[in-house]
Amino acid sequence: MRWQKARRSDNVVDARGRSGRGLKIGGGLGLGGVVIVVALSLLLGQDPIQVLDQLAGEGPVATAPVSTEGAGPPPVAEPEVEFVRAILGDTEDTWGALFQQAGAPYREPRLILFRQGVNSACGFATSATGPFYCPGDEQxxxxxxxxxxxxxxxxxxxxxxxxxxxxxxxxHHVxxxxxxxxxxxxxxxxxxxxEGDNGLLVRQELQADCLAGVWAYHAQRRHQWLEPGDVEEALNAASAIGDDRLQRRSQGRVVPDAFTHGTSEQRVRWFxxxxxxxAPERCNTFEAATL
Incomplete structure (x- = not known):
C-alpha cells in the first residue's frame, strides 16, 4: 500500500508520553516502610518522592492521567505515526466529500495515540481493550x-x-x-x-466494517495506491477478529448469544x-434480513 500518497491529518494527538503510568513506590518497601521514609524525608527537608525513586533505582515517573487539551500533532515524524496521520487524513477527505454530496458537514474526529492506558469520555481503558472510538468526545x-x-x-x-x-x-464516528x-x-x-448474533451491537460493528470498505473504495479511486495482496490483508484482519474465531481461540467453543462484533465471515462480507x-447506503445492516 503506497500510503505516502495521502494527505497528513492534523488531528492526531501523540499522548504516549503522558498515558498509562502512575506513581511507582520503589525499593520493595511495604506501606509501613513508605510511611517511615516519607516522615524522615520531610523532617530532613527532602522531597519524599525523590527519595523513594532513589530507593527504587528509578527516576521520577509521571503521575498525571493523559490530557489531550491543547496538544498538537506529533513533533517527530515517526513512520508509524506518519502512517496513522496519512490514513486519518484520507478518511477526512473521503467522508468530507461524501457528507458534502449529501448536503451535510463532516465533523472530523481526533485520534489519540496512547501507551498502556488512557482516560476518555467513555472511561479509563487499557491497551488490552484494543483500538476504540468514544462517541462522548468523538475521538x-x-x-x-x-x-x-x-x-x-x-x-x-x-x-x-x-x-x-x-x-x-x-x-463508528460516522x-x-x-x-x-x-x-x-x-x-x-x-x-x-x-448482544447476540442478531443483536444491535453486531449490526453496529458490521456497519462500521462496511463503512471502512466504503472509505477503501474511494481512497483507491483517488490514489490507486493498493498493491497485490493489500485487499487480502484487510480481509484477513476482518476475519481474524470475528467473534466466532476469537471465542474458539480463547474458550474453545462458540457462544452466539455473546456475540458483539459478528462472525469472521460476516465481517469479511460487509467490508x-x-x-x-x-456506497454508504449499502451499509444499512440494521435493516438487513441476513447479516
Missing part, C-alpha cells in the same frame, strides 16, 4: 502496540490491515454523526438486549460490500 484511541499484536497473535500483518482497523473506528450511536445508547437505556460498492 479514536489507539495504542500502536496493537499493530504488533495483530501480526503476532492474529497473523494479520500489513499496512492495509492496519488501515482497516483505523478506518473501522472512524466508521455512525455518531448519523445518529446511529445515539440510537444504540437509547436502546441500551431502555434495557434492550444488545467487501462497502469496498465493492463505495
Amino acid at each position: 479514536v484511541y489507539l495504542d500502536l502496540s496493537f499493530f504488533d499484536e495483530m501480526a503476532e497473535r492474529f497473523s494479520a500483518a500489513g499496512d492495509f490491515a492496519q488501515a482497516y482497523v483505523i478506518t473501522h473506528e472512524v466508521g 455512525q455518531t454523526l448519523l445518529g446511529v450511536s445515539q440510537d444504540i445508547q437509547a436502546a441500551r437505556q431502555r434495557g434492550v438486549q444488545l 467487501r460490500n462497502g469496498f465493492e460498492s463505495g
